[in-house]
Amino acid sequence: MQRQRISKELSKMQNNPPQGICIFAKDDKLMLESKIKGPEGSPYESGVFTLEIQIPERYPFAPPSIRFVNRVYHPNVDDNGRICLDLLKMPPSGGWKPTIGIEGLLIAVRMLLDSPNPDDPLMSDIASEYKQDRQEFIRKAKECTEQYAT
């Protein structure tokens, strides 16, 4: 059941990819890789980010783990590429649901790049910079994107 659903999700995304996102399976179907384009108008605009998606045994009853491979300067992404996103966690603390799927998560991650959530930060210094000195934040995020994701 799990493999069937993943195959279905993958072929749908490959035939009809969501904007700025592509995905492919690595050696087996439980490890996927995705490339997402930085959203236009954001400091990440010029970059293409690689994400590693690990499908757990219990998928879709448990959410996949998603991690940035490139370094990203963002209040909700830490140095190891871990992402702080509600949808990536199980309820009751998180908002994962089996109906979301891989595509939904990737869209949410891309949206997170566009609009960080400084009130639930993983990197508190970046979050306070984002709140207090937006110009500086944008400059650093752009610099980091150019250095690591282009």
Place this chain on the structure above:
Amino acid sequence: MDIDVMDNEEITMLLKYPMMRKIVKNGVVHYQGAIDINEIIYKVSVIETDKGYIVELPTECGHLHDDFVALQPTLHLRRIISCLDALKNLIEKNVPSNALANNCDIYIQVLFEYSEFTKFHVSLKSCYLHHDLSKITVKMLDEQNKEHCLVIKVNYDGREIFEISDYDLPVEKEELKVSSSLRVVYDHFAGIVNELQPYFRLMDEFDRNCYILDPVDHKNRHNYRRVWLDDNLSMIITINPFRMCQLPEIKFLGPDRLTESYYSNINRNILEWNANEDVFMEILKLIGLEEYPLKPQITIQEDVLVKSGDCCICFSSRLNNKLPEVICKHPFCGNSYHVECLYEWLISLNARKVFTTIIGQCLNCEKNISCPIPS
């Protein structure tokens, strides 16, 4: 001085299995020779290792290999006699003493029956006897020129010789005849096919005129059809193949607000059910429709992930051959789930169990939903 002495172990072996010889080569102990079981000589070769005996089974007993491996742990290590005893027992148990003689009789009967059968049943589309005399494959055409294929197995183990092992009819295997006459087996099968003609006609009518959601690849043995009625709404009609006049079992799948009106139609129209009329049209009258809805014109996009009626957890309609059964009761939601999928999700949320159900929220509308706990 190096003397090759015979130990007690070997003497015990020779007394019981005089045709076996112990050979020591490069420090490895082999036992070779033959054993006599029910007047049949079996060639045997055994190598002694630290982990037990490796036995090369006689060629005619090759199929017993796995059984013998399973016996290994029970054998007394370093006692060749226990190994040979076990082998002898295994062969005695599995190869009937007069197996060869018996099979000859069966071969003759199979060949005879087969040639008689092909002589008399000229109406068969095809009939093949497999080279190893293990089965006969028959294809026949019924009244409506529908092809039926059956495989008749030859039993060599003392049961009735001919037994249908593969077929496609909505009947249990126990209902098919087993006999030592090929004609009896076949004629009985053909009789059932004949009796089922009205059933095949009805099912064909469904397949031709309705949009069937399930079974996708329908076979003669499938005595039900899941018929599309509307987005989110379908009905499962289960027919009793031998009692066509009987009211079929009809179950609607969809949100309550849609199914309720159909159930009340059935309650209203049930008295008008006329078993002598065309069942296909009678079902239509029963559910209160003018005609069976055709496949929707707007073709469903192929790359839609979850089609209406699919389980929105596993994204498919069939899971272990079951269709989604739990449907959100909330008007305008009607999301469907397999019992197993929804249960698994609710249990991972530690949802509340009440007697035989588990209660949680619909993944779509977040209203309460209850799911039977699968057995």
